[in-house]
Amino acid sequence: MSKTDTSETGRAAEEAAGARLSTAPQEETDAAIGGPALGVIGWIRWFWRQLTSMRVALILLFMLSLGAVPGSLIPQNSADELKVQTFKAAHETLTPLYEKLQFFDVYSSVWFSAIYILLFVSLIGCIVPRSWQFVGQLRSRPPGAPRRLDRLPAYTTWRTGAEPEQVREAALTVLKGRRFRAHTVGNAVAAEKGYLREAGNLIFHVALIVILVAFAVGQLFKSEGGKLIVEGDGFSNTLTQYDDFKSGSLFGTDDLEPFSFKLDSFTGTYEKNGPQRGTPRTFEAAVTWSQGGPDKKAVIRVNQPLEVGGSKVYLIAHGYAPVVTVKDGRGKTVFHGAVPLLPIDNNITSTGAIKVMDGYRDKNGKKEQLGFQAFFVPTFAGAGKGTMFSQFPALDFPVMALTGFHGDLRVNSGLPQNVYQLDKSKMTQFKDGSGNKLAQRMLPGETMTLPGGAGSITFEKDVKEWASFQISQQPGNGLALAGAIAAIAGLSGSLFIQRRRVWVRAVRGEDGVTVVEMAGLGRSESARLPEELGDLAVVLTADAPPAPEPAEEPAEDPAPSGEADK
Amino acid sequence: MILAATATNESLAQLSDLLIYSSMAVYTLAFFAHIAEWVFGSRSKVGRTAAALTSAPKAAPAAGVTVKVKQAGGTAVLDKPKVVTRSAAGTRDVPDGPGAAGGTVKGDLYGRIAISLTVLAFAIEAAGVVSRALSVQRAPWGNMYEFSTTFSTVAVGAYLGFLVAKKNVRWIGLPLVTTVLLDLGMAVTWLKTPSDQLVPALDSYWLWIHVSTAIFCGAVFYIGAVATLLYLFRDSYENKLATGGNPGSFARSVMERLPSAASLDKFSYRVNAAVFPLWTFTIIAGAIWAGDAWGRYWGWDAKEVWSFITWVGYAAYLHARATAGWKGRKAAYIALIAFACFLFNYYGVNIFVSSKHSYAGV
Numbered sequence: 052m053s054k055t056d057t058s059e060t061g062r063a064a065e066e067a068a069g070a071r072l073s074t075a076p077q078e079e080t081d082a083a084i085g086g087p088a089l090g091v092i093g094w095i096r097w098f099w100r101q102l103t104s105m106r107v108a109l110i111l112l113f114m115l116s117l118g119a120v121p122g123s124l125i126p127q128n129s130a131d132e133l134k135v136q137t138f139k140a141a142h143e144t145l146t147p148l149y150e151k152l153q154f155f156d157v158y159s160s161v162w163f164s165a166i167y168i169l170l171f172v173s174l175i176g177c178i179v180p181r182s183w184q185f186v187g188q189l190r191s192r193p194p195g196a197p198r199r200l201d202r203l204p205a206y207t208t209w210r211t212g213a214e215p216e217q218v219r220e221a222a223l224t225v226l227k228g229r230r231f232r233a234h235t236v237g238n239a240v241a242a243e244k245g246y247l248r249e250a251g252n253l254i255f256h257v258a259l260i261v262i263l264v265a266f267a268v269g270q271l272f273k274s275e276g277g278k279l280i281v282e283g284d285g286f287s288n289t290l291t292q293y294d295d296f297k298s299g300s301l302f303g304t305d306d307l308e309p310f311s312f313k314l315d316s317f318t319g320t321y322e323k324n325g326p327q328r329g330t331p332r333t334f335e336a337a338v339t340w341s342q343g344g345p346d347k348k349a350v351i352r353v354n355q356p357l358e359v360g361g362s363k364v365y366l367i368a369h370g371y372a373p374v375v376t377v378k379d380g381r382g383k384t385v386f387h388g389a390v391p392l393l394p395i396d397n398n399i400t401s402t403g404a405i406k407v408m409d410g411y412r413d414k415n416g417k418k419e420q421l422g423f424q425a426f427f428v429p430t431f432a433g434a435g436k437g438t439m440f441s442q443f444p445a446l447d448f449p450v451m452a453l454t455g456f457h458g459d460l461r462v463n464s465g466l467p468q469n470v471y472q473l474d475k476s477k478m479t480q481f482k483d484g485s486g487n488k489l490a491q492r493m494l495p496g497e498t499m500t501l502p503g504g505a506g507s508i509t510f511e512k513d514v515k516e517w518a519s520f521q522i523s524q525q526p527g528n529g530l531a532l533a534g535a536i537a538a539i540a541g542l543s544g545s546l547f548i549q550r551r552r553v554w555v556r557a558v559r560g561e562d563g564v565t566v567v568e569m570a571g572l573g574r575s576e577s578a579r580l581p582e583e584l585g586d587l588a589v590v591l592t593a594d595a596p597p598a599p600e601p602a603e604e605p606a607e608d609p610a611p612s613g614e615a616d617k
Numbered sequence: 618m619i620l621a622a623t624a625t626n627e628s629l630a631q632l633s634d635l636l637i638y639s640s641m642a643v644y645t646l647a648f649f650a651h652i653a654e655w656v657f658g659s660r661s662k663v664g665r666t667a668a669a670l671t672s673a674p675k676a677a678p679a680a681g682v683t684v685k686v687k688q689a690g691g692t693a694v695l696d697k698p699k700v701v702t703r704s705a706a707g708t709r710d711v712p713d714g715p716g717a718a719g720g721t722v723k724g725d726l727y728g729r730i731a732i733s734l735t736v737l738a739f740a741i742e743a744a745g746v747v748s749r750a751l752s753v754q755r756a757p758w759g760n761m762y763e764f765s766t767t768f769s770t771v772a773v774g775a776y777l778g779f780l781v782a783k784k785n786v787r788w789i790g791l792p793l794v795t796t797v798l799l800d801l802g803m804a805v806t807w808l809k810t811p812s813d814q815l816v817p818a819l820d821s822y823w824l825w826i827h828v829s830t831a832i833f834c835g836a837v838f839y840i841g842a843v844a845t846l847l848y849l850f851r852d853s854y855e856n857k858l859a860t861g862g863n864p865g866s867f868a869r870s871v872m873e874r875l876p877s878a879a880s881l882d883k884f885s886y887r888v889n890a891a892v893f894p895l896w897t898f899t900i901i902a903g904a905i906w907a908g909d910a911w912g913r914y915w916g917w918d919a920k921e922v923w924s925f926i927t928w929v930g931y932a933a934y935l936h937a938r939a940t941a942g943w944k945g946r947k948a949a950y951i952a953l954i955a956f957a958c959f960l961f962n963y964y965g966v967n968i969f970v971s972s973k974h975s976y977a978g979v
């Protein structure tokens with residue numbers, strides 16, 4: 052739309068009156084966008100001004116959200132390394148490209164970090180001058196009335212018999228009574244309210260920095276480890292006890308909270324009927340823990356970690372650990388214990404390995420090692436009924452299938468070994484009398500005899516459960532929470548409070564009657580501003596009762612014609 | 618406590634299904650009544666917009682709207698001060714359209730029927746959601762079927778709330794009822810999950826806090842998005858008129874009845890800005906819950922990522938509104954993108970992306 056001279060002046064008046072109604076950075080002038088003609092310092096200044104402008108902040112916000120996308124669609128090392136491996140195996144051409152782009156570690160990648168670091172530098176570069184400006188505004192007083200009040204977004208005027216000084220006095224009282232900061236400048240009262248908007252906005256932006264710092268501290272100092280515990284066993288919080296352990300780069304092992312706990316029992320219940328049969332209903336781990344002092348009991352549930360000092364113990368997974376006894380050819384027990392098996396489906400069909408490393412001698416008295424592959428189902432479908440897969444997650448009809456091997460388990464080869472798998476490269480499978488591979492499906496209490504007097508393995512009646520726990524320590528949580536609360540509070544202030552100015556001018560008209568003019572200006576257009584101005588005007592009419600209008604409007608009265616609302 | 622899982626009350630669950638289907642039937646009637654409102658209504662004051670845009674003398678100051686000021690006390694007052702408002706310099710001054718009924722009696726009648734039917738359908742749907750909750754004895758937000766039914770109930774509730782507050786929102790009726798039907802249709806065909814208990818990970822009081830605010834935010838963001846979309850149409854229409862173009866008669870008929878672009882823009886801004894702090898809270902509540910359930914409050918899980926993207930999107934929208942050269946249409950596009958992210962987070966992430974938050978139940 053082409054702007055006319057009048058609206059241009061109107062705009063100028065508004066701009067003057069609205070000056071410093073916010074601390075938003077100044078809009079760039081064309082010259083600034085064109086780049087500086089000065090040397091290096093000029094360029095640095097120019098770059099800094101660009102970086103801290105609203106426009107660049109907006110672009111960086113865009114890039115941040117865009118940059119977050121790939122990490123949600125491509126498997127991430129931080130979330131699930133196994134899935135990343137599977138993905139890499141399935142996409143041979145994409146993988147090198149993705150690796151180069153750090154798409155498997157998006158949120159710690161160089162480019163993602165660059166975006167948010169730039170954003171936060173820009174944020175700081177913006178907050179600091181804005182805060183100074185705001186302090187300055189708090190210490191100064193609202194600017195005087197613009198020459199033409201009728202150009203402002205909300206305007207009202209009337210004539211009154213009261214004296215101008217009296218009207219101004221009354222206006223000052225009314226405005227101050229409504230918690231405006233008000234003072235008289237020349238022939239008008241200038242008032243302003245809603246400074247909390249700016250304060251809220253600054254608090255919000257500072258809170259974002261606090262959250263980021265808290266997040267960074269958490270990442271650097273955190274530790275997180277997993278531990279699988281069979282019912283009856285315990286754990287004490289030292290590095291060597293963990294199955295796996297990850298920590299931030301500034302974490303020291305001394306930082307581990309000293310405590311220990313024992314898994315007394317694990318209870319899992321499942322939906323028995325209906326279409327959601329098998330869906331878990333309760334997972335509860337009853338533990339006894341202590342921090343050096345007396346033992347305490349606690350129950351850990353999925354949403355209820357155990358908190359000990361700065362550490363939290365979370366219940367992550369569970370499964371079964373059948374108890375087996377292995378005897379050698381002379382009937383000597385060489386292994387007795389619960390063997391945790393890993394679930395492979397939702398009905399807890401489980402697999403694993405039983406390894407007899409020491410103490411076993413074959414029938415000739417020669418030292419050897421034994422290994423068994425175990426396949427376990429808590430609820431068997433029934434003999435002759437399809438596959439060896441579990442029908443239900445609870446221990447309703449447990450069956451275990453075993454095959455045995457003898458030889459060298461290669462546990463001493465120096466390579467880390469998966470406890471749930473057998474390295475069969477130096478092992479020989481037991482064969483039954485007719486030369487077939489030995490394999491047996493067993494019920495609790497049953498025993499499989501190894502051929503040729505090699506001994507036996509018994510599936511004991513006792514099937515234990517195991518639970519795995521994650522023990523995490525992440526400092527900075529409290530700080531992050533404080534930042535988050537401050538962010539919401541600041542944001543609410545920033546969005547719900549309207550910062551506005553009101554001017555009341557009272558002058559003696561040409562005919563000697565006082566003319567009162569009131570106008571309001573907000574940073575953004577608001578329906579409440581005219582309403583508030585109306586309220587104020589009504590209150591003020593108590594002290595400045597309207598006088599009858601003269602027959603003819605004063606020539607300078609620019610009140611727009613009222614045709615538009617008809 | 619949840620050992621009583623089998624206590625799922627079958628008959629209440631069936632009642633809930635029946636209520637949801639009934640509400641769909643009533644929404645369908647409301648849909649047709651809205652169509653009738655649009656068909657029988659007319660853009661009564663022909664070319665108000667065009668008149669306001671083209672015939673206004675150039676030198677005239679921006680046309681004002683006179684607001685009557687409430688009068689304090691009843692004493693003999695000669696005259697009330699009138700507050701004259703004017704739009705900011707550079708914006709168009711166009712009156713709002715008369716609404717779908719366009720001031721015609723017949724159109725208005727159908728419009729009222731449509732709203733009455735919407736109220737009825739809302740009541741039935743709300744009863745459906747509540748009976749579902751009673752049948753499972755928990756918050757009815759355990760899977761996508763339940764999210765979807767609650768979501769549309771809340772969206773319609775918000776719309777009716779605006780109506781009760783005497784806001785000018787009747788124009789949203791038709792698009793709203795249409796999408797509610799789509800939402801419910803998808804819910805009963807693809808997302809249907811039998812009434813049941815929650816998996817242990819969802820069993821927390823944070824479910825009440827986090828999911829209820831998420832659903833509320835979604836419903837209100839949705840209303841904001843509809844207003845934003847209509848703003849874009851109406852704005853092009855006004856632009857066309859202002860530059861002397863001649864829109865088709867259908868566009869003319871529909872657009873003339875909508876509120877002015879400025880009003881739609883303001884409405885969508887208020888709605889989006891008002892829920893943004895609540896959306897911030899929703900994400901923070903989710904983070905606290907994740908801290909309890911999974912041992913970390915932020916792990917860049919797909920759901921978390923898309924909530925974050927949505928949040929940044931709306932923050933960008935708010936910024937755009939305060940940035941020179943980004944106000945108006947550009948800001949509106951950002952708001953629509955942000956809402957698209959919200960939708961993707963709901964449908965896309967729940968169904969297609971594997972995430973710790975996979976409890977879509979489909």
Ligand code: HEM
Nearest residue numbers: 073075076103104105108170173174177545932935936939
């Ligand atoms: C370089 C960085 C940034 C700068 C220069 C900046 C500047 C500003 C300014 C001046 C305002 C006030 C606008 C007004 O008074 O209407 C504002 C508002 C806001 N900012 Fe930022 N900001 C930055 C970064 C961020 C970031 C990272 C976020 C969050 C993602 C954010 C979220 C907001 C929100 C939600 C508002 C409220 C908008 C409103 O008042 O309508 N800002 N920002």
